Amino acid sequence: MSKVSFIQEEMAQRNEKAVIGFWIYLMTDCVLFASLFATYAVLHKNTYGGPGSKDIFNLPYVLVETLILLTSSFSAGIATYSAYLYKKAQTVIFLIITIVLGLTFLIMELSEFSHLIRIGDSFRRSGFLSSYFALVGTHGMHILFGLIALSVLVCQIMIKGLNRNVLRRINLISMFWHFLDVVWIFIFTIVYLMGVIK
Amino acid sequence: MYLFSFLLLGRLTLKAIPSDTITRGGALLVLLAPLGLAALLTYKKKWKWLYKNWLTTLDPKKIGVMYIILASVMLVRAGVDALMMRLQQATSAGASNGFLSANHFQQVFSAHGTIMIFFVAMGLMFGLINLVVPLQIGSRDVAFPFLNSVSFWLYTAGLIIVNLSLVLGTFSIAGWLAYPPLSELKYSPGVGVDYWIWSLQIAGIGSLLSGINFIVTILKMRVKGMNLMKMPVFTWSVLGALSLVIFAFPILTATLLLLTLDRNLGTHFFTAGGGGNAMMYVNLIWAWGHPEVYILILPAFGVFSEVVATFSRKALFGYKTMVWAIWAIVLLSFTVWLHHFFTMGAGANVNAFFGIMTMIIAIPTGVKIFNWIFTMYKGRISFATPMLWFMGFVVLFTIGGVAGVIMAIPAADFQLHNSLFLVAHFHTMIVSGVLFGYFAGFTYWFPKIFGFKLNERLGKYAFWCWLVGFILAFVPLYILGMMGATRRLNHYPSGLGYQPLFIVAGIGAGIIALGVAFQVLQIGYSIYKRKEYKDTTGDPWNARTLEWSIPSPAPFYNFAKRMEVSTKDAFWEMKQRKSLDQGEYEDILVPKNSPIGMLIGFTSLAFGFAFVWHIWWLSGLSLIALISIVIYRLSQDNIESFISKDKLRKLDISRKAEG
């Protein structure tokens, strides 16, 4: 075997390992969110004289947030696809679109938070609000880290081009991004939708 | 002035330096030990050697050795805690108050429990996994070598944080699981609980990453021909344990996070008022905690499976049932957590369910015990030290198991809950199961890593001290528990008749300490005699699995040739068929050393420490540094070196000529 083909084989294996490892990591993250969901389920009635979910959630606003996040996932998908076609410019553009949409989502979430805090319904108000802020905020933290990762990735593509390592990372980060979408769907359904309907 | 100091140092002031003599002594030890080591290194001009060969290494064998060294030091550290508690309880009856204040006693048992579980048992476990798993599956490395070093350094960071509490401030008084509301800000306003939180949070994330790493290693890096049902049982057990890690540790991460929020941001997850729910904490922490005990014990079971087969010169009896038993335990261990708080009032039906599940989980465990015994049946048993540890384990573990099944009956548990009976039970399981298991594994695999065997006679002395000491130290606790003595007592009235039993327990603990001394002596003496004890064959025990097919100490590339196996106990088969030297040389890539794992560890340490003391600028800074370091690492190319097959052949031949 020549050195080149040997290294190629190594790299293919490495890809496979990275993908499996990352899947497992996502599973662990699922458990983390499951714990927070469980906490929310236990505490969501403990309003301690403060507002309940009906009183504070603004469904149309959250729906817009949701649509923005879903769109960002879509553009992340296109970016990955373009990367595998070695279309560098297109990849970068769609990654930047993803970042912008993700950032918008995050800002909307933060402004919702700051609104709640300003009107006195902060995480200190009650067990319910604590668990709400923790669940949604943890998702937000993930989005933030995703945004950092995406930005680093964009820089790496600009500097190094679409090399093997970069391709692998695009794949992993878009997995991460889709995962956050799925978690958000659960948050949207369980926290917001069911919270307002009940 | 005050504001300035607050901005700069948070709540860290001169008052944090301990004032009473005992704590000062401890602090001095914690400070002097590393300083002494540093002085020695400087004197011997060994810093460079340490840095190049150990601190920056990505070789799992070396990382494994570092885990075991730190875990052993922590065994002594937490062992001293145990001796202090034994001394206190032996002397603190009636008018006498012993030598520890109530508060100090609480810190001691909290530190003892925390360190024993997280830094002794987990450390020994990950140490052995690092040493053995890649070798056993015929692999050159783990799936993510760099991540492995990060895991190790996060473990180290957690370990340093827990020990810093001796030097600056105080440790938690809330026990090893820090139940709220006691662990909430209102009742524990100091830094103790924060030390506990950050130590576990950082070490726990390290364990989680290790879990992912080794699962991928086992799934993807087995040698050709070793399908899952041909895997050695130790590797199987590790796979089971680490599957538990990836499902249980995120729960711990989440729980600690919520407690952090309660303490720092005034949320109400577990507080007594404000709509919090302390029972939820207890549920969450045990949803991690129960699987945790199986995480610790499954690999130890795996060790015993290897040891019993090797020293009985027989294939393990019931390989398939062994594998099934492991997975039954893995699944069931998520269905029993409530047995830790039957008394909390979940209701009779819930208690009945969890009681029955707890009894059911004893069945696969029993299956394993019988499999080992059947393996020994008609075997040609040699009673080397690993085998002695196993025999001790079988006896003690069965006793402890019966005690466990008794407590699984909710009605009985209402009497025994929180008593010394419980303390005796879990020590029986964890000392005989976990510690004896890892001691056996350490003795067994030692020659593979270091190239020489350990002295058998001193090992046997150590074993007998541990066994006798253990019985003396813990049988009295079963009795005391029946007499109504609760756990965590720093003082009791003299009329209760407890004192004689506590004195016996104290003597037992002293004998265990003697056992530890023999272990230290054993290692020292064996190093001194290493030429004489040299393992020239690579297979000192006439063993069965692949790690014994290579020279000892295992070279950095593990296997020079690409092999193929066709049966389980592959090396034994090869020996029978006399086809030892099979396979082809091939090119390999070896990861280059990197200091970044260490850097990540120390940055996390700074982050945790700053958080404990509310030095916000430092925690912000270290968080940014952490992210930047990770980004830097991800941008590095050229992180491995290429070794051609010719070079590998030369290395291999010269290696074998040496042996």
Ligand code: HEM
């Ligand atoms: C080797 C000899 C050991 C001795 C003599 C010893 C002794 C003790 C004593 C006296 C206590 C306090 C009991 C009480 O509440 O009154 C204790 C608690 C505890 N020990 Fe050990 N121990 C030993 C080994 C271990 C090991 C190996 C582990 C785990 C790996 C361990 C884990 C714990 C835990 C988790 C607690 C509970 C701490 C708490 O109450 O929060 N111990 N031990």
Ligand SMILES: [Cu+2]
């Ligand atoms: Cu349990």
